[in-house]
Amino acid sequence: MAVTVKPLTERADAAWDAFVAALPAGTFFHRAAWRDVIARAFGHGPLYAFAERDGAIVGVLPLFHKTSLLFGNALVSSPFCVYGGPLAADDEAAAALAAYAADKMRACGAPSVEFRHGPAEAAPLADGWVEGPARYVTFRKPIAAEDEANLQAIPRKQRAMVRKGIGNGLASRVGASIEPFYRIYAESVRNLGTPVFSRRYFRLLLEIFADCADILTVLDDGAPVAAVLNFYFRDEVLPYYGGGTERARLRAANDFMYWEVMRRAAARGVRLFDFGRSKLGTGAFSFKKNWGFSPTPLRYRYLLAEGAAIPDTNPLNPKYRLLIATWKRLPLALANVLGPPIVRGIG
Numbered sequence: 001m002a003v004t005v006k007p008l009t010e011r012a013d014a015a016w017d018a019f020v021a022a023l024p025a026g027t028f029f030h031r032a033a034w035r036d037v038i039a040r041a042f043g044h045g046p047l048y049a050f051a052e053r054d055g056a057i058v059g060v061l062p063l064f065h066k067t068s069l070l071f072g073n074a075l076v077s078s079p080f081c082v083y084g085g086p087l088a089a090d091d092e093a094a095a096a097l098a099a100y101a102a103d104k105m106r107a108c109g110a111p112s113v114e115f116r117h118g119p120a121e122a123a124p125l126a127d128g129w130v131e132g133p134a135r136y137v138t139f140r141k142p143i144a145a146e147d148e149a150n151l152q153a154i155p156r157k158q159r160a161m162v163r164k165g166i167g168n169g170l171a172s173r174v175g176a177s178i179e180p181f182y183r184i185y186a187e188s189v190r191n192l193g194t195p196v197f198s199r200r201y202f203r204l205l206l207e208i209f210a211d212c213a214d215i216l217t218v219l220d221d222g223a224p225v226a227a228v229l230n231f232y233f234r235d236e237v238l239p240y241y242g243g244g245t246e247r248a249r250l251r252a253a254n255d256f257m258y259w260e261v262m263r264r265a266a267a268r269g270v271r272l273f274d275f276g277r278s279k280l281g282t283g284a285f286s287f288k289k290n291w292g293f294s295p296t297p298l299r300y301r302y303l304l305a306e307g308a309a310i311p312d313t314n315p316l317n318p319k320y321r322l323l324i325a326t327w328k329r330l331p332l333a334l335a336n337v338l339g340p341p342i343v344r345g346i347g
Contacts, residue, residue: 003093005099020032058089061086062084071311073109110305112305112310169221
């Protein structure tokens with residue numbers, strides 16, 4: 001039977017998610033509910049579609065038309081997600097989804113389509129598509145059921161930092177409240193020169209993914225000093241949005257935080273720790289390597305209109321250097337007001 005591509009409707013959400021869960025290459029960011037999170041939080045238009053053969057789903061494409069006055073427009077699969085490109089059972093389905101994206105690019109007048117393929121091997125490149133530059137890697141590693149085995153798997157110097165946090169009497173709690181996570185996260189990203197997301201975005205994540213998301217907060221003498229929002233998918237944990245105060249750095253709270261995520265996840269049966277995406281040459285890249293994780297390159301793919309270039313909103317891009325330096329000096333209250341309208345276009 002021939003493959004046909006159809007727009008996703010809510011009636012097909014369950015079948016979409018079942019297909020994602022069944023494929024080894026499926027990720028948390030392929031779940032259908034991201035359509036509602038990103039559309040409601042950022043206003044980007046969803047163009048989700050699935051490939052069907054003989055009445056069964058054989059491929060899915062989470063896709064958005066991302067628009068911004070500052071950063072232009074593009075089709076992205078998927079913005080604000082580190083993975084999420086097309087997921088297909090075979091090359092025919094993958095080609096049909098790539099052709100659908102190309103048609104939508106022309107219809108929207110967008111200069112590019114970006115497929116954010118995950119660590120699994122992607123389908124062959126379709127005609128006209130190119131691989132992007134080697135900017136990002138991901139860090140994924142199996143974890144054991146026993147705390148001591150996981151602790152010993154951490155290299156000696158990093159293990160010493162975890163023990164320092166434990167020795168400092170730090171504690172952790174898990175819940176689903178935005179505060180004080182948002183305050184800590186906003187301060188952390190401002191210090192990095194990055195605009196912060198809106199509270200609404202995080203509320204939507206916790207509401208829509210209530211069955212598979214939580215916030216772990218680290219307490220130093222009862223005071224919150226670090227926090228991270230985690231996702232769970234199959235037997236994986238993904239600590240995705242995290243940050244710490246200046247005191248957190250002095251008290252090894254960030255190190256303790258990720259250990260607590262790992263420890264608690266192992267206790268609930270999780271067997272893979274996904275440390276997420278990092279840019280090459282950054283502090284986050286070095287931090288994750290120090291935990292004993294090996295980087296796996298992420299090669300995103302692009303379809304470009306004539307004369308268009310691969311989008312580069314990477315903070316390491318020299319043209320953003322002055323803006324980042326200025327942002328670091330903004331009062332936190334002002335950065336929290338200005339950040340959400342800007343960050344919606346970065347994605």
